[in-house]
Structures are given as structure tokens and as C-alpha cells.
Amino acid sequence: MVEQEGFRRYVAHIILWIGIAIVAFPVYVAFIASTQDNALIANGQMSLLPGGHFFEVYYQTIFVGTSGSTREPVGNMMLNSLIMAIMVAVGKIAISIISAYAIVYFRFPFRMPIFWIIFITLMLPVEVRIYPTYKIVADLHMLDSYAGLALPLIASATATLLFRQFFMTVPDELLEASRIDGAGPLRFFWDTLLPLSRTNMAALFVILFILGWNQYLWPLLITTRDDMQTIQIGIRKMMTTNDALTEWPIVMATAVLAMLPPVFVVVAMQKLFVRGLVETEK
Amino acid sequence: MQKQAIFKSKLLPYALVAPQLAIVLIFFYWPALQAVIQSFLLQDAFGLSVSFVWFDNYVELFSEPAYFETVVRTFIFSFAIAASSLSVALLLAVMADKPLRGGAVYRTLLIWPYAVAPPVVGVLWVFMLHPSLGVLSRYLRAAGIEWNPLLDGDQAATLVILAAAWKQISYNFLFFLAGLAAIPKSVLEAAAIDGARPMRRFWTVTFPLLSPTIFFLLVVNIVYAFFDTFGIIDTMTRGGPGKSTETLVYKVYNDGLIGGNLGSSAAQSVILMIMVIVLTGIQFRFVERKVTY
Numbered sequence: 190m191v192e193q194e195g196f197r198r199y200v201a202h203i204i205l206w207i208g209i210a211i212v213a214f215p216v217y218v219a220f221i222a223s224t225q226d227n228a229l230i231a232n233g234q235m236s237l238l239p240g241g242h243f244f245e246v247y248y249q250t251i252f253v254g255t256s257g258s259t260r261e262p263v264g265n266m267m268l269n270s271l272i273m274a275i276m277v278a279v280g281k282i283a284i285s286i287i288s289a290y291a292i293v294y295f296r297f298p299f300r301m302p303i304f305w306i307i308f309i310t311l312m313l314p315v316e317v318r319i320y321p322t323y324k325i326v327a328d329l330h331m332l333d334s335y336a337g338l339a340l341p342l343i344a345s346a347t348a349t350l351l352f353r354q355f356f357m358t359v360p361d362e363l364l365e366a367s368r369i370d371g372a373g374p375l376r377f378f379w380d381t382l383l384p385l386s387r388t389n390m391a392a393l394f395v396i397l398f399i400l401g402w403n404q405y406l407w408p409l410l411i412t413t414r415d416d417m418q419t420i421q422i423g424i425r426k427m428m429t430t431n432d433a434l435t436e437w438p439i440v441m442a443t444a445v446l447a448m449l450p451p452v453f454v455v456v457a458m459q460k461l462f463v464r465g466l467v468e469t470e471k
Numbered sequence: 472m473q474k475q476a477i478f479k480s481k482l483l484p485y486a487l488v489a490p491q492l493a494i495v496l497i498f499f500y501w502p503a504l505q506a507v508i509q510s511f512l513l514q515d516a517f518g519l520s521v522s523f524v525w526f527d528n529y530v531e532l533f534s535e536p537a538y539f540e541t542v543v544r545t546f547i548f549s550f551a552i553a554a555s556s557l558s559v560a561l562l563l564a565v566m567a568d569k570p571l572r573g574g575a576v577y578r579t580l581l582i583w584p585y586a587v588a589p590p591v592v593g594v595l596w597v598f599m600l601h602p603s604l605g606v607l608s609r610y611l612r613a614a615g616i617e618w619n620p621l622l623d624g625d626q627a628a629t630l631v632i633l634a635a636a637w638k639q640i641s642y643n644f645l646f647f648l649a650g651l652a653a654i655p656k657s658v659l660e661a662a663a664i665d666g667a668r669p670m671r672r673f674w675t676v677t678f679p680l681l682s683p684t685i686f687f688l689l690v691v692n693i694v695y696a697f698f699d700t701f702g703i704i705d706t707m708t709r710g711g712p713g714k715s716t717e718t719l720v721y722k723v724y725n726d727g728l729i730g731g732n733l734g735s736s737a738a739q740s741v742i743l744m745i746m747v748i749v750l751t752g753i754q755f756r757f758v759e760r761k762v763t764y
Contacts, residue, residue: 197669201566208563209580212640215595216587218606222598233604284491291487295478303488310499311751316698316720317743320727320736321505322498344498349491361474374478403588405702406724421590425706428594441598444591451586456579466585466642467649 216448223247223442230437242438250442255427263443266420269335270402271450273419276339277401278394285348286386290378292349293356294364311346315407323410333417338408342401347469348393355389356382392465395458399451420447503744509737528738537714538722538739545697545718548632552700553692556636557685560643565673567644568651578648585641589702596634597707620708624715627708631716634707635700642695643688650684651677690754694747719743 218237222230225240251264291297292304315322322341331337359382367377408419418426424447427440455462513524532538567577587595599607602619611618620626654677662672701720704710710717710725717725723743727736 198569198571201569201571204566205563205571205577205581208559208566208640209577211559212581212584212637215592215599215637216584218599219595230604233609235604235606237606284494288488288491291484293474295480295484295487297481297484300484303492306500307488307491307495310495313499313503313744313747314698316701317723317740317747318499318502318506319723319740320733321502321509324505325497325502340494341498344494346495357474364474374480374483377478399586403586405588405590405705409705410728421588421702424590424594428706437598437604440594444594447591448587451588452583455583455586459579459582463582463645466645 216445219441219444223250223438223445225438227436227438246438246442247446250439250446255436255439261415261418261423263420263423263446265416266418266423266443267446267450269338269417270419270421270447272335273338273404273408274398274401276335277342277404278397280339280343281345281348281397282390282393284343285346286352286383286390287378289349289352289356290382293353294374307346307349309346310344311350315341319406319410326411332411333414337411338404338417338419339401342404342407348397351389351393351468352386355386359385388461388464389468391458392461392468394465395454395462396465396469398454402451506737506740506744509733510741512737513734524734528734529742532735532738532742541714541717541719541722544628544715548628548635548700548718549693549696551632552635552639552696553689555632556639556692557643557688559636560640561647561681561685563640564644564647564651565677568648581644582641584638585645587638589635589638589699590706592634592638593703593706596630596637596703600630622712624712627712627716631700631704631707634703635696638703639692639695643692646684646688647681650681654680687754690750694750697743697747719746 221237221239222235223246224243225235226242229235229240250262251267252262254260254262288307292300326332326337326341329337331340363381364377367381372380403421404419405421408422409425412418412422420443424440424443427443428435510528511523511525512521513527563581567574567581571577597620599605600611600618600620602608602621608618617623618626620630658676658680659672662676667675697718698720700718701724704716704718704721708716710721719739720743723736723739726732726739
């Protein structure tokens with residue numbers, strides 16, 4: 190603006206760099222710790238420069254796991270997390286887009302009650318109904334299964350609302366045109382609406398993938414078998430052992446590996462991420 | 472609400488809503504109903520008999536000083552997390568909103584912690600500030616502070632608040648940036664021509680115009696502090712030492728799973744549900760109307 194002199198800009202640069210340092214420091218420490226010798230860390234003499242154990246620590250973390258009680262390779266946990274995150278994201282998008290389509294493009298008895306039944310789920314996160322949900326999943330014999338991990342997290346309305354809003358902005362002329370071409374409701378959905386929704390679906394996928402990957406309380410309750418653990422649960426189990434025996438380099442390598450996929454998604458697909466975040470919060 | 476141009480079909484719309492309806496009914500309504508029913512039941516210590524006790528679980532909960540303390544603690548945590556995270560994020564957003572060289576890079580470097588999972592946040596911070604091996608603890612001890620969050624409840628609470636606020640900075644930053652971008656530059660220029668210095672311009676023009684964003688974020692941050700801090704607390708302190716970092720959600724988990732007191736745990740869930748519904752209601756009301764001037 191008028192008096193935007195150099196000095197103020199320097200201050201802004203400095204404040205932003207301090208902010209970035211605060212934000213990055215814990216992660217930097219974790220990465221450094223994952224390349225060092227455990228004895229050094231346990232003695233409280235960890236250096237703030239990278240050590241020489243990078244390959245050895247990451248190899249053990251991914252393919253072998255800790256040498257303590259939970260001998261589960263983190264690579265396997267990452268696979269579980271990946272499957273769960275993709276199931277949550279794809280599942281939610283799939284069921285939401287078709288129900289939003291029905292609600293916007295059809296007139297049928299109980300349309301509004303059904304809409305409200307779905308809409309209300311927006312309000313309650315899974316945390317507040319955790320034990321009864323656990324019991325139902327147990328009764329359905331879905332403990333320690335991918336379906337049990339993903340399905341209860343799919344039960345929410347955010348995506349439905351988003352698609353409903355988007356469909357309302359699609360001009361009616363498109364429907365008229367495809368009707369003249371002789372297209373039925375399914376054809377119109379598949380050939381016209383779905384291609385138009387691509388960006389929305391991608392933005393939603395980014396957000397839901399991160400949400401699914403980062404789930405904690407739910408997988409903590411319903412996975413009992415070590416080979417079904419997600420990476421977030423794995424970290425906690427690694428720290429359960431007596432502090433002195435915690436293999437910190439492996440714990441920190443696991444933390445770094447747990448951050449990598451979602452952080453990569455945010456940075457690589459920044460535009461979609463921002464869009465998805467802003468849209469789902471409306 | 473609905474299109475003018477629509478399809479006519481008897482069965483297809485039901486088939487299309489059926490999957491979502493089924494999942495919502497089985498995994499949302501049924502458990503929520505169960506929680507409400509369970510909150511009126513009392514199970515004996517061996518789980519052999521169940522009796523209907525009306526509001527006994529609630530009465531017992533409210534007569535328990537520990538529950539009241541947890542409620543107060545959760546609110547203190549929420550406001551501390553919201554206030555610290557919002558103020559840092561606002562400062563950074565105001566700086567990043569300026570036409571600076573490398574602005575996009577700053578943005579990218581500030582938004583990625585959104586993607587870090589709460590349990591990982593807990594691990595990172597507990598490691599950094601671990602009493603015996605944390606890299607920052609050395610400096611705290613050198614500064615003469617007796618730092619031991621594993622034993623000192625206040626220090627543990629501070630640690631949880633710091634970690635939770637740290638994670639939320641990026642989210643708040645993004646929404647503040649969007650809010651700042653929506654403020655018309657002409658208003659700020661007008662204030663500048665009237666001779667308002669940058670600080671004054673911020674407090675008299677920018678800040679009031681941001682109030683809808685601030686209010687929205689305040690609610691989101693409180694909900695975040697209620698629910699998403701579970702992973703942070705669980706990997707950092709498990710609610711301890713004592714009960715000094717036990718929030719409402721953590722207590723539901725603790726009493727139900729470890730204490731085996733399902734009736735009380737269910738009653739707490741129901742109270743939490745009511746709190747969230749109220750918070751969401753407030754948010755909808757004000758977001759609809761906008762807190763504008």
C-alpha cells in the first residue's frame with residue numbers, strides 16, 4: 190500500500206521464517222532422531238545434525254519392525270493404512286454421489302426425510318458413539334477387517350452435501366439436451382454429471398484420504414491382531430514399552446513414514462487440497 | 472432445493488440412496504440410539520444382570536467432582552488451544568497476505584502440518600520435550616526450570632496444549648488467508664488515504680471484517696480440541712499424570728474401556744453429543760447470518 194517500505198517487508202519475511210521454523214522444528218528433530226544411534230538418544234545426548242544410521246534404521250523399520258514385543262514391519266502397517274484410507278475416500282465418494290444424484294434429480298416419496306436422515310449425521314463425529322459402534326461391528330464379525338475399519342467412517346454426510354450443492358449449479362439445459370438424445374437417468378449420470386464432477390471428486394478424495402490415513406481412535410479399538418494394525422496404532426504400541434527400552438530411532442522413523450503420504454498429498458495437490466478443505470467446511 | 476428438470480422413476484431413486492442410507496442407519500443411528508439406551512441402564516460388576524435405572528448414571532456423573540473438573544479442564548484446553556493457535560495463525564496470515572517475493576513458497580511451507588496425524592503430533596512433541604532425552608528439555612533445565620511433564624500435571628497440560636495448537640496453526644492459517652483475500656483492497660486504501668497507519672488499519676478495518684472467519688474458526692477449533700486431541704493425549708500422557716490431561720472424550724474412552732463402566736461412559740457420550748449439537752447449531756446459525764458489520 191502507500192507506505193509499504195522495505196523495512197516492513199523485511200519484518201514480514203522474518204516473521205514468516207520464524208513461523209516456518211516453529212512448524213518444521215518438531216519434524217526436523219524426528220527425522221534427525223531416526224538417523225541416529227539409540228544409545229545416544231537414550232542418554233539424552235542426541236545431536237541436532239543427521240547421524241549415519243539412515244539406511245539401517247529405515248530398512249529395519251519398514252521390513253522388520255522393532256525388536257521388542259510388537260514385531261510387525263511398518264511396511265505392512267502402511268499398507269493397512271493405505272487400504273483403509275482409500276476405502277474410506279472411495280467408499281464415501283461413491284455412496285454420496287449417487288445419493289446426492291437421487292435427491293437432486295428425482296422426486297419421490299420420503300425424499301426430504303431421507304435427506305434429513307443423512308444430513309443429521311454431519312453433527313456427530315465417531316468419537317461420541319464409539320462403544321456402541323464397536324459392539325455393532327463386533328456383532329457383524331467385522332473386527333480386524335478392512336470393512337470394519339472403513340464402514341463406520343463412511344457414515345457421514347459431508348460429501349453428500351457437497352455433491353448436492355454442486356448438482357444444483359449444473360444448468361438444467363444439460364439434462365434437457367441429453368434427454369433429447371434419448372439418454373435415461375443412468376446414462377445422463379454417467380456421461381454428463383460424472384465428468385463434470387471430476388474436480389469436486391478429486392478435491393474430496395484428497396481430504397478424505399488424509400482423514401482416513403490419520404484415523405486413530407477407531408482402529409485402536411477394533412484392531413486386535415498385529416497384522417491388521419494401521420501405522421498410527423503401531424506408533425503407540427512401540428512407545429508402550431518401558432521408556433528406557435523404547436527404540437527411539439525406529440519410533441521416529443515410523444513417525445516420519447506416517448507423515449509422508451498425507452504431507453505429500455497436501456504439497457503435491459495443494460490446489461485440490463485447499464479447495465476440498467474450504468468446500469467441505471461450508 | 473430441487474431442479475425443475477427431473478427424472479421420473481419409481482424405484483431407481485431408492486436404489487441410489489439405499490447404500491448410504493443403510494450405512495448411516497447401521498453405523499450411525501443404531502449406535503447413537505444404543506448409547507442413549509445404555510445410558511439409562513446399569514450393569515452389575517460381572518456383567519450378568521442389567522437393570523433400568525432412569526437417570527441414575529447422569530445423576531451420579533453430575534455429583535462426581537471429578538467429572539465437573541474434566542468438563543472445566545476440557546473447556547480450558549479448548550480455549551487455550553484456540554486462542555494460541557488462532558493468534559499465531561492470524562499473525563502469519565497477515566504477513567503472508569502481503570505481496571512478498573516467494574509468497575507461494577511460504578504458503579506451502581506453512582500448510583503441510585494439517586496432514587500430520589494427532590498421534591504423530593503427540594509422539595513428536597513428547598520426544599522433543601521428554602524429561603530425560605528431549606532436545607529442548609536440556610535448554611529448559613539449563614534455564615533453571617524443573618521440567619518433567621511425566622510427573623508435573625501443569626507441565627503435561629501445557630505440553631498437550633502446545634502440541635494441539637501447533638497442529639491447528641496450518642488449518643487456521645489457510646482460512647485466515649482466504650478471509651484476508653476476500654477483504655476489498657479499496658477499503659484498506661481508503662483508510663490509508665485517511666492517514667491510518669498499518670497497525671491502526673489492521674485493528675479498525677481488517678480485524679472487524681475478518682470477524683466471520685474468526686468466529687467460524689473459533690467453533691471449529693473448539694470442536695477440534697474436544698475430539699481430535701484424543702490421539703495427541705493418548706500418545707503423550709494417557710490423560711496423566713493423575714487426571715491432569717484427561718479431557719471429556721478421553722474420559723469416555725477410559726471409563727468405558729479400562730474402567731468397564733459402560734453406563735457412565737454412555738451417559739458421558741450422550742452429554743458430548745448434546746454439546747456437539749449445540750456447537751454445530753451455533754455455527755450454522757451464525758454462518759448463515761454472518762457476523763458482519
